[in-house]
Amino acid sequence: MRPPSPSIPEKDFLYTSLKESLRLDGRLPMELRTPTLTFGDDLGWVECSLGKTRVLAQVEGKMVKPPPERPYEGIITIHPEISPMASSEYEPGRPSDEEVTITRMLDKVLKRSDAVDKESLCILAGQRVWHIRLTLHFLAVAGNMLDCACLAGIVALKHFRRPDVEVIGDEVTVHEPTERAPIPLAIHHTPFCFTFAFFPDSTIPPVLDPSQLEQRLSAGLISIALNAQRELCVLQKLGGVPLEPDEVLKIVAIAVQKAKELNSIVDARLREDWEGRHVEVR
Amino acid sequence: MVRIEILNQGGFRSDGRRQFELRDMTIDLSQQGQADGSAVVTHGLTHVLVSVFGPREAKMRSQTIHDRANINVEVGVAAFSTGDRRKRARGDKRILELAATIKSTFEPVVQTNLYPRSQIDIFVQVLQQDGGLLQACINATTLALVNAGIPLLDFVCAVTGGVHSTSPLLDLTLLEENDVPNVTVAVMPKTGKATLVTMETRLHVDRFEEIFRLAADAGKVIHGEMKSAVRSRTSELVTVMGSGPRASGGDLVDKDGDDRMNGY
Numbered sequence: 001m002r003p004p005s006p007s008i009p010e011k012d013f014l015y016t017s018l019k020e021s022l023r024l025d026g027r028l029p030m031e032l033r034t035p036t037l038t039f040g041d042d043l044g045w046v047e048c049s050l051g052k053t054r055v056l057a058q059v060e061g062k063m064v065k066p067p068p069e070r071p072y073e074g075i076i077t078i079h080p081e082i083s084p085m086a087s088s089e090y091e092p093g094r095p096s097d098e099e100v101t102i103t104r105m106l107d108k109v110l111k112r113s114d115a116v117d118k119e120s121l122c123i124l125a126g127q128r129v130w131h132i133r134l135t136l137h138f139l140a141v142a143g144n145m146l147d148c149a150c151l152a153g154i155v156a157l158k159h160f161r162r163p164d165v166e167v168i169g170d171e172v173t174v175h176e177p178t179e180r181a182p183i184p185l186a187i188h189h190t191p192f193c194f195t196f197a198f199f200p201d202s203t204i205p206p207v208l209d210p211s212q213l214e215q216r217l218s219a220g221l222i223s224i225a226l227n228a229q230r231e232l233c234v235l236q237k238l239g240g241v242p243l244e245p246d247e248v249l250k251i252v253a254i255a256v257q258k259a260k261e262l263n264s265i266v267d268a269r270l271r272e273d274w275e276g277r278h279v280e281v282r
Numbered sequence: 283m284v285r286i287e288i289l290n291q292g293g294f295r296s297d298g299r300r301q302f303e304l305r306d307m308t309i310d311l312s313q314q315g316q317a318d319g320s321a322v323v324t325h326g327l328t329h330v331l332v333s334v335f336g337p338r339e340a341k342m343r344s345q346t347i348h349d350r351a352n353i354n355v356e357v358g359v360a361a362f363s364t365g366d367r368r369k370r371a372r373g374d375k376r377i378l379e380l381a382a383t384i385k386s387t388f389e390p391v392v393q394t395n396l397y398p399r400s401q402i403d404i405f406v407q408v409l410q411q412d413g414g415l416l417q418a419c420i421n422a423t424t425l426a427l428v429n430a431g432i433p434l435l436d437f438v439c440a441v442t443g444g445v446h447s448t449s450p451l452l453d454l455t456l457l458e459e460n461d462v463p464n465v466t467v468a469v470m471p472k473t474g475k476a477t478l479v480t481m482e483t484r485l486h487v488d489r490f491e492e493i494f495r496l497a498a499d500a501g502k503v504i505h506g507e508m509k510s511a512v513r514s515r516t517s518e519l520v521t522v523m524g525s526g527p528r529a530s531g532g533d534l535v536d537k538d539g540d541d542r543m544n545g546y
Contacts, residue, residue: 097382104379108482219390222479232490235465235481239386242475245498249491256487 003089006216014217018204025051025211030254032194032209035151035265039273043182044160048152050209052142055149057156058135061163063174066122066129074121075131078106080149086138102146105236109150109191109225110134113233116157117186123165128172130162132185143212146223150193155266158187159273189227192262193234194255196222198241206251208258222248224255228263288446288458296457297326302496304441304453304503305414307421309511311429317405319430323422326455327412330419332426336402351397355385357419359408381406384419387468387478393433402432413456414442416466416480421504428512438477439504440468443497445489452500465493469501 006014014024021029033051040046044059066073082090082099090096095103110116121130134156136149161182164175197210197218206222207214215221220240225233232252237243286296293300305326314320317333324330340346345354357380361369370377384406392402404426406419420440427434444451444464454464463485468478476498481490 095378097385100375100378100382104375107375112482113484226487230487231484232481232487233484235479235490237476237479238383239389239391239477241390242470242473242477244475245495248476248479248494252487252490 003087006213010213011217014213015199015201015204018199018207019201021205023207023211024213027209029205029207030258032258032262035148035262037151037155037266037269039159044156046152046156046159047139048148048155050144050148050151051211052140053144053148054139055145055152056137056139057149057152058137059132059156059160060135061130061132061160063123063128063172064131065127068126071126072122073118074129076111076116076118076121076134077131078103078110078134078136078153080106080136080138082138085140086145087141101238102149105146105193105223105225105234106136106149106153108234109193110153110157113191113225114188115154115191117188120186123172124167124170132157132160132162141212143210143215144195147193147195147209150191150225151262151266154190154192155270157185158190158266158270160185189229189231190263190266191225191227191233192259193223193225194258196224196251196255198222198243200241202241206247208254222251224252226252226255226259228260230256286457288461289449289451295451297455299453301449302452302500304500305455307504307507309425309508311425311511311515317426317430319426319428319432321422321425321429323418323425324410325414325418325421325453327410328414328418329408329410330415330422331407331409332419332422333405333407334402334423334426334430334432335405336430337397337400337432338403340399340401345401346399349398350394351392351400351402353385353389353392353394353402353404355381355388355404355406357381357384357406357408359411363408363411380416380419383416383478383480384423387420387438388423388427391435391438391470391477392427393435396433411456413454413459414466416440417442417453417468420468420478421508425508425512428508429515436470436472437505437508438468439471439501439508440466440478441497441500441504442466443493443500445485445493448489450489450493450496452496463489465490465497467494467497467501469498471502471505474498474502 036049038047047056080103084090161184163182164180166173196206196208197214198206198220200219222237224235308324310322314333319334322331337351345352357377359370361367417440424438442454442464444454444462446462463483465481467476469476
């Protein structure tokens with residue numbers, strides 16, 4: 001069910017306020033909503049919220065037989081679950097255009113960018129590898145699902161610990177978390193995604209992390225995924241308002257700076273949570 | 283196993299091109315079936331056929347928009363298009379993504395407000411793939427839309443670029459695409475603005491700036507090719523229809539006295 005388009009007064013109000021660089025929720029144009037990360041009891045369970053947008057990410061691992069064409073690598077699969085719980089515009093069954101975009105972006109940001117080292121997931125070449133399954137549940141949508149989902153996903157992967165495995169010859173022994181401390185996944189780099197919205201009037205500056213209304217009334221979105229080491233993982237501008245190359249590069253520079261800030265926030269939160277956990281090793 | 287060099291010491295790539303050389307581009311605007319407009323574009327070994335139907339009455343009333351035309355894009359990738367024969371399901375995510383990308387690229391360019399409650403169908407058929415698929419699809423779609431006589435704000439010209447260690451490359455083949463971080467850029471040549479920028483591989487920010495600017499410039503070269511193809515096809519049609527100027531070289535005269543569109 002497609003939600004009704006925003007009314008004309010809403011549209012006019014948004015455009016006039018943005019012309020004066022005032023956003024409806026009081027943020028600056030280039031200000032990200034502060035992400036709140038809540039960790040569950042299980043390792044690899046993270047709920048990320050950007051304002052009212054909430055995404056739940058959960059990582060689990062199990063041992064499987066690898067496909068014959070890639071015997072030395074583990075498998076990572078990402079499962080986004082967008083249901084009408086998030087918003088009434090998402091119908092179960094048929095993926096809408098937006099869902100396809102989000103699924104593909106998540107794939108590119110978390111899998112294609114090689115964030116997690118797949119070779120370290122190999123236990124016994126050709127016979128046993130880890131299959132890491134990342135499930136993302138979209139709980140509430142208030143604009144910018146993509147950034148929230150990417151953040152939840154990467155933090156969950158960083159939070160997850162897999163059981164320690166011992167290989168003697170051809171025998172594989174899995175140690176319980178109570179016997180041996182579980183090991184974190186080997187993460188090469190931490191990609192973060194930033195979405196900027198553009199509006200039909202070119203005098204209105206772009207905004208970072210659009211809210212629901214801003215996203216509906218935008219004329220184009222540009223999503224940039226990059227890590228704190230200034231490496232761009234994914235850059236996606238699919239149509240929308242055409243931009244000068246200089247404007248695109250300016251946006252990239254802003255994203256670079258935000259990535260550094262977000263990286264330190266995430267690291268601090270992960271450390272805080274880890275210290276709070278009581279891991280006993282008998 | 284022989285490792286093929288992307289760029290050798292002499293400055294040549296694996297298919298004999300130089301660093302900034304684009305592949306051979308052929309454009310065929312002859313009519314395909316019942317389509318209102320069609321184009322077959324090849325970039326080297328990548329062949330794409332696009333047929334455009336419209337603007338016509340929408341098949342499904344639920345998809346009409348009251349003040350604009352609805353653009354519907356469907357992409358079919360032939361099983362024989364790649365090296366090994368692989369049948370792709372219609373609902374394959376990558377193909378759906380390609381279709382969604384083409385749709386969102388052309389939505390702001392096609393003047394849809396001139397045809398409310400109607401539908402423009404764009405059918406893309408990929409016949410042969412050798413890298414630069416999105417590039418070829420976008421160029422072919424632009425030409426098919428122009429051929430169908432659908433009003434556009436400007437051409438959309440796409441090109442791929444990549445960076446091999448520190449050397450930028452243009453118009454990548456499949457081999458290069460798999461090996462090297464690459465970006466596809468589509469520009470509107472009149473203003474030089476970029477409408478589509480997609481990059482799926484990791485690349486450092488400074489390298490990105492270089493290749494992005496380069497690809498935006500290369501789009502203008504593609505525009506030249508497209509314009510001359512459209513012009514020659516139009517003059518062919520006009521001569522065959524017998525309504526063009528009999529004398530040679532007379533098309534720069536302002537025939538209708540309104541001082542506009544001279545030379546077109």
